[in-house]
Amino acid sequence: MDWMQIIAALALVMFIVVLFPRTRHMIKNSPKGTSSDWMSFVIPIAAVVLFIMLLIKLV
Amino acid sequence: MNQNLSTVSQRSPSAIATNKVLRNTYMLLSLTLLFSGFTAAISMMMNMPPMTYLISVIGAMVIAMFVLPRFANSPAGIGIVFLITGLLGFGLGPILTMYASLPNGGNIITLSFVGTGAIFMGLSAYVLTTRKDFSFLGGFLMVGFLLVLLAALANIFLQIPAMSLMISAVVIMIMSGFILHDTSRIIHGGETNYVLATIGLYMTIFNIFISLLQILGIMGNDD
Numbered sequence: 001m002d003w004m005q006i007i008a009a010l011a012l013v014m015f016i017v018v019l020f021p022r023t024r025h026m027i028k029n030s031p032k033g034t035s036s037d038w039m040s041f042v043i044p045i046a047a048v049v050l051f052i053m054l055l056i057k058l059v
Numbered sequence: 060m061n062q063n064l065s066t067v068s069q070r071s072p073s074a075i076a077t078n079k080v081l082r083n084t085y086m087l088l089s090l091t092l093l094f095s096g097f098t099a100a101i102s103m104m105m106n107m108p109p110m111t112y113l114i115s116v117i118g119a120m121v122i123a124m125f126v127l128p129r130f131a132n133s134p135a136g137i138g139i140v141f142l143i144t145g146l147l148g149f150g151l152g153p154i155l156t157m158y159a160s161l162p163n164g165g166n167i168i169t170l171s172f173v174g175t176g177a178i179f180m181g182l183s184a185y186v187l188t189t190r191k192d193f194s195f196l197g198g199f200l201m202v203g204f205l206l207v208l209l210a211a212l213a214n215i216f217l218q219i220p221a222m223s224l225m226i227s228a229v230v231i232m233i234m235s236g237f238i239l240h241d242t243s244r245i246i247h248g249g250e251t252n253y254v255l256a257t258i259g260l261y262m263t264i265f266n267i268f269i270s271l272l273q274i275l276g277i278m279g280n281d282d
Binding site: 044 | 178189235279
């Protein structure tokens with residue numbers, strides 16, 4: 001394992017530690033979505049997945 | 060009629076303020092993307108080593124997490140946004156040089172660039188036309204992002220190519236979710252600071268571009 005991997009691992013640990021309290025705060029304070037809200041999220045994400053599959057075909 | 064006029068006059072200031080935040084965000088985002096392209100070109104011309112990417116990303120993330128929030132409400136915040144995006148662009152240089160040296164490299168870079176633009180514009184247009192509120196996604200996306208960071212940390216030690224491909228695919232989906240969430244926050248008045256809004260959207264674009272490069276680089280390589 002070289003020093004770049006060690007630095008990358010340490011940086012990731014730092015980001016996780018910094019983001020963890022923010023994540024907990026967002027979980028507590030985010031409003032709950034209805035099934036129709038989740039559908040309005042799933043449809044564009046599915047479109048993104050299909051689009052990436054198209055890009056893979058093109059490359 | 061009077062009631063309608065009164066309603067319009069009551070809503071206008073907040074609608075105008077929201078449009079102003081959105082307009083300023085897109086303007087600053089365009090300028091920072093151009094600036095990143097410029098610093099990436101400089102980095103490519105200087106033939107920077109691959110470690111530049113790691114150092115630039117860590118430097119930019121540290122500035123974004125610890126310095127930018129203190130200056131977000133002052134004009135210095137705009138300078139810091141250019142510093143962060145310039146650093147990220149500079150770090151991108153060696154990555155682009157590496158992909159450009161692949162047999163199909165030019166095609167991979169072009170498709171990643173076009174794909175990132177299309178995903179960003181498509182999702183932004185979706186939120187701006189439907190005006191749906193995606194604030195419910197906040198916790199879900201943050202948990203997803205933390206899990207991706209944990210998986211990326213594990214893969215530094217495991218070195219599994221399939222896992223790296225899967226992480227890139229999940230990053231694109233999470234960043235797409237963040238585009239919906241952040242744009243919705245701007246249009247519903249949840250984000251009133253265009254400096255912070257810009258850096259949030261810039262990070263999503265940067266991550267989608269890097270992940271698309273990786274996916275198309277792996278899938279487009281016959282070896």
